[in-house]
Amino acid sequence: MERGTNLIREQNLKTVRRLMNRRVRATKAELSRESGLSVVALQSLLQAMEERGEIRREGMFQPDHGRPAAVYRYEERAQMVLSICMYEKQGEDTAVFSACDLLGNVVETKEIPLVEPEADSFDGEIASFLEAYPSIAAVGFGIPGEAVDGRLVTSDYERLTGADICGHVQRNFGRQAFVQNDVNAAIAGYCARRQTPEDQVAVGIYVPKKYGPGMGVWIHGRLWCGRDGMVGEVEGLLPEVNWRQPGEAASRRNALARLAKVCILMYNPHRLVIYGDVDQGGMEEMIREALGEPLGRIMMPQMEFCADLRPDFEAGILSMGLERVRGY
The missing domain is CATH 3.30.420.40 (ATPase, nucleotide binding domain)
Structure with missing residues (x-):
C-alpha cells in the first residue's frame, strides 16, 4: 500500500514540475485547475519542491474577490x-x-x-x-x-x-x-525544435568533409538506436565509395543520392534532412531518379538541407x- 501511495505522489510531483516548467509562475489555485489535484494535495507537493530548491515564493497575488494567494516561481537554474x-x-x-x-x-x-x-x-x-x-x-x-x-x-x-x-x-x-x-542528436534536435508530430518518421544523414557519413532515425517521438545504439553506421552500405577522400564532387553527389535512396527504402520517412556542405542543386531529383518509378513518386519524403549541423x-x-x- 505504501509503495502505491509513493508512486502516486511521485507521479503527482512530475505533473506539478511539468506545469511549473511551462508556466514559470503560478498560484496553488491555478495549478489545481490545470492539474486536477486538490489544493490540499498540492500543499505538501509544493512544500517538498520548495525544500528542494525547485521553486520559491515570489510575492502575493490579490484576486478581485477572496484572499491573497502566494505566487510560486520555478527556479530554472535549480539544475x-x-x-x-x-x-x-x-x-x-x-x-x-x-x-x-x-x-x-x-x-x-x-x-x-x-x-x-x-x-x-x-x-x-x-x-x-x-x-x-x-x-x-x-x-x-x-x-x-x-x-x-x-x-x-x-x-x-x-x-x-x-x-x-x-x-x-x-x-x-x-x-x-x-x-x-x-547525427542521432541532430535529428532529435531537429524534431524537437520543429515540434515534429509523434506519428511521423524523420531521417537525418550527415556528410562531413573529412569523415564518413552517418545516419540518425527518429520514429514516433523517439530516437531509434538499435541494440547497442549503433544504428546509423551507413558508411559501409557503399563500400566502394571512399568518403574520406575529397574526390570529385560529381561522384560524391551520386554516392549521396544512392545512400539517400537506401535510407528512404529502409525507413520510408516523412522527412529526410541532409546535413553538411552539400551542393543542393538537382540533388532531390537525383534521389527521385535513384528510387525509380513508381517509388520515386510515392516514397519521396519532404527534403531539407542544413549546411550547419550545430x-x-x-x-x-x-x-x-x-x-x-x-x-x-
Whole structure:
C-alpha cells in the first residue's frame, strides 16, 4: 500500500514540475485547475519542491474577490545541463560547450579547437563551467562516433576510441554523464525544435568533409538506436565509395543520392534532412531518379538541407540532458 501511495505522489510531483516548467509562475489555485489535484494535495507537493530548491515564493497575488494567494516561481537554474558537442566547422574539428537551464535557455557558450582530444581534454572547460554554474547536474557529450555503455567503441578521434568519458566525468566531477552520436542528436534536435508530430518518421544523414557519413532515425517521438545504439553506421552500405577522400564532387553527389535512396527504402520517412556542405542543386531529383518509378513518386519524403549541423546537434544533446534532470 505504501509503495502505491509513493508512486502516486511521485507521479503527482512530475505533473506539478511539468506545469511549473511551462508556466514559470503560478498560484496553488491555478495549478489545481490545470492539474486536477486538490489544493490540499498540492500543499505538501509544493512544500517538498520548495525544500528542494525547485521553486520559491515570489510575492502575493490579490484576486478581485477572496484572499491573497502566494505566487510560486520555478527556479530554472535549480539544475542545469552542460553539453559538449564535437563537430566539423569549416573543415576544422571544434568542441562547443553550452550551459542550459531547465527552461531550455542557453546561458553561456564557448568554442575551442580540438587537436587529438583524449578523455581528459575537456576537464579544464568542464571545471570552469561547474565553477560558474554549480547546479549543473548532467554533462552530455555529442560525438562523431558510437558509444556502448558510455565507452566510445568508434570515434573519428583516434585517441578517444575506447575511452570511458562518462565514467571519467562521474569520477572526477561527480556529475552524471551521457554520450550520443552527432547525427542521432541532430535529428532529435531537429524534431524537437520543429515540434515534429509523434506519428511521423524523420531521417537525418550527415556528410562531413573529412569523415564518413552517418545516419540518425527518429520514429514516433523517439530516437531509434538499435541494440547497442549503433544504428546509423551507413558508411559501409557503399563500400566502394571512399568518403574520406575529397574526390570529385560529381561522384560524391551520386554516392549521396544512392545512400539517400537506401535510407528512404529502409525507413520510408516523412522527412529526410541532409546535413553538411552539400551542393543542393538537382540533388532531390537525383534521389527521385535513384528510387525509380513508381517509388520515386510515392516514397519521396519532404527534403531539407542544413549546411550547419550545430543548431540541431546542440539542441538534441541539451534536450536529452534536460530529460535526465527535469524530474518529469
